[in-house]
Amino acid sequence: MIHMVKLCVGVSSIEELEGYRNERAHWWGADYGEDVHVHRTRMMPKRAEEMVGQGSIYWVIAGVICCRQPILRLATHADDEGKNYCDIVMSPELVRTVPYPKRPFQGWRYLETKDAPPDLAANGNDDAMELAADLAKLGLI
Template sequence: MSEIHIMKLAVGAESLEDILRWEQERGFAEVSYIHTRHRPTRWEELINGGSLYWVIKGVILCRREIVSFDYVKADDHWLVGLRSKNVLTEAQPRRPFQGWRYLKPADAPKDLPTGDHGEMTPELARALKEAGVW
Protein backbone atom coordinates (compact mmCIF):
# COMPACT_ATOMS: atom_id res chain seq x y z
CA MET A 1 0.00 0.00 0.00
CA SER A 2 1.26 3.44 -0.88
CA GLU A 3 2.26 5.88 1.81
CA ILE A 4 1.07 8.81 -0.31
CA HIS A 5 -1.71 9.83 -2.71
CA ILE A 6 -2.29 12.93 -4.78
CA MET A 7 -5.19 15.29 -5.34
CA LYS A 8 -6.00 17.18 -8.52
CA LEU A 9 -8.73 19.66 -9.35
CA ALA A 10 -11.21 18.30 -11.89
CA VAL A 11 -11.22 21.46 -13.99
CA GLY A 12 -14.44 21.85 -15.94
CA ALA A 13 -16.36 19.26 -13.92
CA GLU A 14 -19.52 20.54 -12.28
CA SER A 15 -20.38 17.22 -10.63
CA LEU A 16 -19.29 13.64 -10.11
CA GLU A 17 -21.58 12.73 -13.01
CA ASP A 18 -19.37 14.83 -15.34
CA ILE A 19 -16.30 12.79 -14.37
CA LEU A 20 -18.15 9.50 -14.83
CA ARG A 21 -19.59 10.62 -18.19
CA TRP A 22 -16.19 11.79 -19.50
CA GLU A 23 -14.64 8.47 -18.60
CA GLN A 24 -17.49 6.53 -20.16
CA GLU A 25 -17.04 8.54 -23.39
CA ARG A 26 -13.35 7.54 -23.49
CA GLY A 27 -14.25 3.85 -23.45
CA PHE A 28 -13.71 1.08 -20.95
CA ALA A 29 -10.02 0.19 -21.30
CA GLU A 30 -8.39 -1.31 -18.20
CA VAL A 31 -6.20 1.80 -17.94
CA SER A 32 -6.94 5.31 -19.15
CA TYR A 33 -4.68 8.33 -19.18
CA ILE A 34 -4.62 11.98 -18.26
CA HIS A 35 -1.98 14.41 -19.52
CA THR A 36 0.22 16.62 -17.37
CA ARG A 37 3.26 18.80 -18.02
CA HIS A 38 4.99 17.94 -14.76
CA ARG A 39 5.34 14.57 -13.09
CA PRO A 40 4.94 14.66 -9.29
CA THR A 41 8.28 14.46 -7.47
CA ARG A 42 7.19 11.41 -5.46
CA TRP A 43 5.88 9.54 -8.51
CA GLU A 44 7.61 6.25 -7.66
CA GLU A 45 5.69 6.05 -4.37
CA LEU A 46 2.42 6.76 -6.17
CA ILE A 47 2.61 3.77 -8.54
CA ASN A 48 2.79 1.40 -5.57
CA GLY A 49 -0.89 1.60 -4.60
CA GLY A 50 -1.35 5.38 -4.65
CA SER A 51 -4.50 7.02 -5.94
CA LEU A 52 -5.48 10.24 -7.63
CA TYR A 53 -8.30 11.91 -5.69
CA TRP A 54 -10.47 14.20 -7.83
CA VAL A 55 -11.55 17.49 -6.27
CA ILE A 56 -14.83 18.49 -7.92
CA LYS A 57 -16.14 21.98 -7.12
CA GLY A 58 -14.21 22.04 -3.84
CA VAL A 59 -15.05 18.51 -2.68
CA ILE A 60 -13.22 15.18 -3.06
CA LEU A 61 -15.79 12.67 -4.32
CA CYS A 62 -13.86 9.84 -5.96
CA ARG A 63 -10.45 8.37 -6.63
CA ARG A 64 -8.68 6.24 -9.18
CA GLU A 65 -5.63 4.05 -8.62
CA ILE A 66 -2.42 5.29 -10.28
CA VAL A 67 -0.60 2.60 -12.26
CA SER A 68 2.04 4.46 -14.30
CA PHE A 69 3.78 7.67 -15.35
CA ASP A 70 4.97 7.64 -18.97
CA TYR A 71 6.91 10.43 -20.65
CA VAL A 72 5.97 11.42 -24.21
CA LYS A 73 9.12 13.01 -25.59
CA ALA A 74 7.57 14.16 -28.89
CA ASP A 75 5.01 16.33 -27.06
CA ASP A 76 7.05 16.97 -23.89
CA HIS A 77 4.37 15.83 -21.44
CA TRP A 78 3.55 12.97 -19.11
CA LEU A 79 0.74 10.44 -19.28
CA VAL A 80 -0.61 9.39 -15.91
CA GLY A 81 -2.03 5.88 -16.17
CA LEU A 82 -5.13 5.41 -14.05
CA ARG A 83 -7.19 2.28 -13.44
CA SER A 84 -10.44 2.88 -15.23
CA LYS A 85 -12.57 2.01 -12.22
CA ASN A 86 -13.63 5.03 -10.16
CA VAL A 87 -13.97 4.44 -6.44
CA LEU A 88 -16.53 6.73 -4.82
CA THR A 89 -15.40 8.29 -1.54
CA GLU A 90 -16.95 10.14 1.33
CA ALA A 91 -17.33 13.83 0.47
CA GLN A 92 -14.38 15.80 1.83
CA PRO A 93 -14.11 19.57 1.21
CA ARG A 94 -10.85 21.04 -0.10
CA ARG A 95 -9.68 24.58 -0.77
CA PRO A 96 -8.62 25.52 -4.33
CA PHE A 97 -4.99 24.82 -5.28
CA GLN A 98 -2.84 24.58 -8.39
CA GLY A 99 -1.09 21.49 -9.71
CA TRP A 100 -0.78 18.37 -7.60
CA ARG A 101 -1.17 18.15 -3.84
CA TYR A 102 0.02 15.18 -1.85
CA LEU A 103 -2.44 13.46 0.47
CA LYS A 104 -1.47 11.17 3.34
CA PRO A 105 -3.58 8.01 3.54
CA ALA A 106 -4.65 8.97 7.09
CA ASP A 107 -6.09 12.24 5.70
CA ALA A 108 -7.80 10.68 2.67
CA PRO A 109 -11.58 10.23 2.63
CA LYS A 110 -12.82 6.70 3.12
CA ASP A 111 -14.15 4.70 0.20
CA LEU A 112 -17.92 4.30 0.04
CA PRO A 113 -19.30 0.77 -0.07
CA THR A 114 -20.33 -0.26 -3.58
CA GLY A 115 -23.75 1.14 -4.40
CA ASP A 116 -23.68 3.62 -1.50
CA HIS A 117 -23.64 7.27 -2.43
CA GLY A 118 -23.14 8.33 1.16
CA GLU A 119 -25.24 10.51 3.37
CA MET A 120 -23.48 13.75 2.51
CA THR A 121 -24.06 15.09 -0.97
CA PRO A 122 -21.47 17.38 -2.59
CA GLU A 123 -23.98 20.22 -2.32
CA LEU A 124 -24.37 19.69 1.42
CA ALA A 125 -20.60 19.47 1.90
CA ARG A 126 -20.15 22.77 0.03
CA ALA A 127 -22.93 24.45 2.02
CA LEU A 128 -21.36 23.37 5.33
CA LYS A 129 -17.97 24.57 4.14
CA GLU A 130 -19.36 27.96 3.06
CA ALA A 131 -21.15 28.34 6.39
CA GLY A 132 -17.90 27.67 8.21
CA VAL A 133 -19.32 24.63 9.97
CA TRP A 134 -16.98 22.15 8.30
Protein backbone atom coordinates in the same frame (compact mmCIF):
# COMPACT_ATOMS: atom_id res chain seq x y z
CA MET B 1 2.53 5.37 0.01
CA ILE B 2 1.38 8.79 -1.15
CA HIS B 3 -1.63 9.96 -3.13
CA MET B 4 -2.28 12.89 -5.45
CA VAL B 5 -5.10 15.45 -5.28
CA LYS B 6 -6.07 17.11 -8.56
CA LEU B 7 -8.79 19.55 -9.56
CA CYS B 8 -11.14 18.10 -12.13
CA VAL B 9 -11.39 21.30 -14.16
CA GLY B 10 -14.48 21.74 -16.30
CA VAL B 11 -16.29 18.79 -14.73
CA SER B 12 -19.28 19.36 -12.45
CA SER B 13 -20.12 15.82 -11.31
CA ILE B 14 -18.77 12.29 -10.95
CA GLU B 15 -21.13 11.21 -13.72
CA GLU B 16 -19.60 13.80 -16.06
CA LEU B 17 -16.10 12.53 -15.18
CA GLU B 18 -17.26 9.00 -15.97
CA GLY B 19 -18.43 10.22 -19.39
CA TYR B 20 -15.05 11.82 -20.12
CA ARG B 21 -12.79 9.00 -19.02
CA ASN B 22 -13.20 6.95 -22.18
CA GLU B 23 -12.78 9.77 -24.68
CA ARG B 24 -10.19 12.11 -23.14
CA ALA B 25 -7.11 9.99 -23.86
CA HIS B 26 -7.89 10.03 -27.56
CA TRP B 27 -7.81 13.84 -27.60
CA TRP B 28 -4.02 13.77 -27.37
CA GLY B 29 -3.22 10.34 -28.77
CA ALA B 30 -2.64 8.69 -25.38
CA ASP B 31 -4.24 5.37 -26.23
CA TYR B 32 -2.44 2.71 -24.24
CA GLY B 33 -4.39 -0.13 -25.86
CA GLU B 34 -6.04 -1.22 -22.64
CA ASP B 35 -8.96 -0.27 -20.44
CA VAL B 36 -7.39 2.63 -18.55
CA HIS B 37 -8.10 6.29 -17.92
CA VAL B 38 -5.26 8.68 -18.78
CA HIS B 39 -4.74 12.20 -17.54
CA ARG B 40 -1.90 14.24 -19.05
CA THR B 41 -0.09 16.79 -16.92
CA ARG B 42 2.99 18.88 -17.52
CA MET B 43 5.32 17.65 -14.79
CA MET B 44 6.35 14.20 -13.56
CA PRO B 45 5.71 13.92 -9.80
CA LYS B 46 8.95 13.81 -7.81
CA ARG B 47 7.43 11.21 -5.48
CA ALA B 48 6.30 8.95 -8.33
CA GLU B 49 7.73 5.76 -6.83
CA GLU B 50 5.52 6.21 -3.75
CA MET B 51 2.37 6.44 -5.92
CA VAL B 52 2.69 3.94 -8.74
CA GLY B 53 0.68 0.79 -8.13
CA GLN B 54 -0.32 1.79 -4.61
CA GLY B 55 -1.61 5.38 -4.54
CA SER B 56 -4.65 7.05 -6.06
CA ILE B 57 -5.54 10.35 -7.64
CA TYR B 58 -8.26 12.04 -5.58
CA TRP B 59 -10.47 14.21 -7.78
CA VAL B 60 -11.79 17.57 -6.58
CA ILE B 61 -15.10 18.27 -8.30
CA ALA B 62 -16.97 21.51 -7.52
CA GLY B 63 -14.78 22.20 -4.48
CA VAL B 64 -15.13 18.73 -2.94
CA ILE B 65 -12.96 15.61 -3.06
CA CYS B 66 -15.60 13.06 -4.00
CA CYS B 67 -13.85 10.16 -5.73
CA ARG B 68 -10.50 8.57 -6.46
CA GLN B 69 -8.86 6.43 -9.13
CA PRO B 70 -5.98 4.03 -8.44
CA ILE B 71 -2.75 5.05 -10.20
CA LEU B 72 -1.38 2.14 -12.22
CA ARG B 73 1.71 3.84 -13.63
CA LEU B 74 3.18 7.12 -14.82
CA ALA B 75 4.45 7.40 -18.39
CA THR B 76 6.46 10.09 -20.12
CA HIS B 77 5.24 11.59 -23.36
CA ALA B 78 6.92 14.07 -25.70
CA ASP B 79 4.79 16.03 -28.16
CA ASP B 80 5.75 16.94 -31.74
CA GLU B 81 7.48 20.09 -30.48
CA GLY B 82 9.61 18.18 -27.98
CA LYS B 83 7.71 19.26 -24.84
CA ASN B 84 7.69 16.57 -22.16
CA TYR B 85 4.56 15.55 -20.29
CA CYS B 86 3.52 12.97 -17.72
CA ASP B 87 0.63 10.63 -18.46
CA ILE B 88 -1.05 9.46 -15.27
CA VAL B 89 -2.39 6.03 -16.21
CA MET B 90 -5.23 5.06 -13.88
CA SER B 91 -7.72 2.30 -13.36
CA PRO B 92 -11.01 3.22 -15.07
CA GLU B 93 -12.83 2.47 -11.81
CA LEU B 94 -14.03 5.56 -9.93
CA VAL B 95 -14.20 4.87 -6.20
CA ARG B 96 -16.54 7.28 -4.42
CA THR B 97 -15.19 8.76 -1.20
CA VAL B 98 -16.70 10.54 1.73
CA PRO B 99 -16.98 14.12 0.44
CA TYR B 100 -14.22 16.40 1.73
CA PRO B 101 -14.07 20.13 0.94
CA LYS B 102 -10.93 21.35 -0.84
CA ARG B 103 -10.08 24.91 -1.85
CA PRO B 104 -8.85 25.63 -5.39
CA PHE B 105 -5.14 25.21 -6.18
CA GLN B 106 -2.96 24.84 -9.27
CA GLY B 107 -1.34 21.63 -10.41
CA TRP B 108 -1.62 18.80 -7.92
CA ARG B 109 -0.94 18.29 -4.25
CA TYR B 110 0.39 15.24 -2.48
CA LEU B 111 -1.97 13.60 0.00
CA GLU B 112 -0.84 11.41 2.88
CA THR B 113 -2.89 8.25 3.40
CA LYS B 114 -3.81 9.38 6.92
CA ASP B 115 -5.36 12.57 5.47
CA ALA B 116 -7.25 10.91 2.59
CA PRO B 117 -11.04 10.72 2.82
CA PRO B 118 -12.29 7.15 3.30
CA ASP B 119 -14.13 5.29 0.57
CA LEU B 120 -17.91 5.18 0.69
CA ALA B 121 -19.48 1.75 1.08
CA ALA B 122 -20.08 -0.02 -2.23
CA ASN B 123 -23.80 0.02 -1.51
CA GLY B 124 -23.74 3.79 -0.90
CA ASN B 125 -26.99 5.67 -1.38
CA ASP B 126 -26.87 8.47 -4.01
CA ASP B 127 -29.12 10.67 -1.86
CA ALA B 128 -26.79 10.22 1.11
CA MET B 129 -23.83 11.08 -1.14
CA GLU B 130 -25.52 14.28 -2.29
CA LEU B 131 -26.41 15.25 1.29
CA ALA B 132 -22.84 14.56 2.45
CA ALA B 133 -21.47 16.73 -0.38
CA ASP B 134 -23.80 19.58 0.63
CA LEU B 135 -22.75 19.26 4.28
CA ALA B 136 -19.08 19.23 3.26
CA LYS B 137 -19.52 22.44 1.23
CA LEU B 138 -21.02 24.06 4.35
CA GLY B 139 -18.03 22.89 6.38
CA LEU B 140 -20.19 20.70 8.62
CA ILE B 141 -18.32 17.45 7.89
